[in-house]
Amino acid sequence: MDADDLDELKEQLASLFEIDETPESFAHGGELLKTYGEAMLHAQLVERSLTSLLVIRRFAETGDIDTIDATLSEIRRDSMGAVLQLLEREFKIRKGTSKRYNNATGRRNRLAHDFFVSNFREMFSDHGRDALIEQLRRDTEYFKGVASYFDSLVGPMLLKTDPTFLEKVVRMYASGEIDIDGNDTPNEDDDHA
Numbered sequence: 001m002d003a004d005d006l007d008e009l010k011e012q013l014a015s016l017f018e019i020d021e022t023p024e025s026f027a028h029g030g031e032l033l034k035t036y037g038e039a040m041l042h043a044q045l046v047e048r049s050l051t052s053l054l055v056i057r058r059f060a061e062t063g064d065i066d067t068i069d070a071t072l073s074e075i076r077r078d079s080m081g082a083v084l085q086l087l088e089r090e091f092k093i094r095k096g097t098s099k100r101y102n103n104a105t106g107r108r109n110r111l112a113h114d115f116f117v118s119n120f121r122e123m124f125s126d127h128g129r130d131a132l133i134e135q136l137r138r139d140t141e142y143f144k145g146v147a148s149y150f151d152s153l154v155g156p157m158l159l160k161t162d163p164t165f166l167e168k169v170v171r172m173y174a175s176g177e178i179d180i181d182g183n184d185t186p187n188e189d190d191d192h193a
Contacts, residue, residue, distance in 0.1 A: 032129050035136040036115065042143035043108035047080050049150035050101060054087055056157045080105045097149075104146045107139055 054075065059067045075083050084101045110118075122128025 032123065032133055032136075035133045035140070036111070039111055039136045039140045039143065040108075042140050042147065043104070043111060045147045046101070046104045046108070046143050046150065047083070049147040049154070050080070050083050050087070051075060052154050053150050053157070054083060056154050057087070057091055060157050080108065100146055100149065104143060107142065111136075111139065 051072075055068055055071045058071050059065070075086070078086075080101075084098065084105070088098055116123070119128070119132055122132055
């Protein structure tokens with residue numbers, strides 16, 4: 001295949017996918033990637049908000065500080081949907097809350113698992129990228145609203161807990177007794193052979 005054949009093949013592929021720019025020019029899609037990253041960050045913040053809600057809710061019921069680490073260990077392996085099911089089962093959360101979270105989960109899954117494949121053609125044109133960026137910005141705002149809603153539920157629960165709760169958490173975290181970062185922080189009792 002000579003250079004002319006290669007150019008012709010590129011043109012055929014471009015027309016097949018209705019690409020109005022060459023893949024090399026996709027480097028200008030940096031704003032799309034940045035906006036995608038922001039949307040995924042805020043999707044993760046929804047999960048963090050729901051996790052906070054579950055942890056504080058369980059602690060408020062038990063008053064046992066060990067509930068925090070136990071809950072984090074339990075849900076570290078779970079999906080967003082599984083965390084919501086725990087809240088629904090244990091605390092009978094309202095349907096509107098479930099619907100809001102399920103919608104956020106669906107949007108997050110679409111972004112995480114399907115965004116680039118489903119929007120392949122659009123990424124190669126200015127008009128398509130602009131539309132995708134606008135959709136990602138709407139998703140980001142949606143995720144911010146859902147996270148804010150869940151965060152607003154945490155405050156009243158904290159008021160029902162031991163007034164020294166936050167002091168205890170900070171002290172236990174600093175000493176390594178609990179791990180709120182998701183790392184496997186060994187306790188002094190652990191065997192490190």
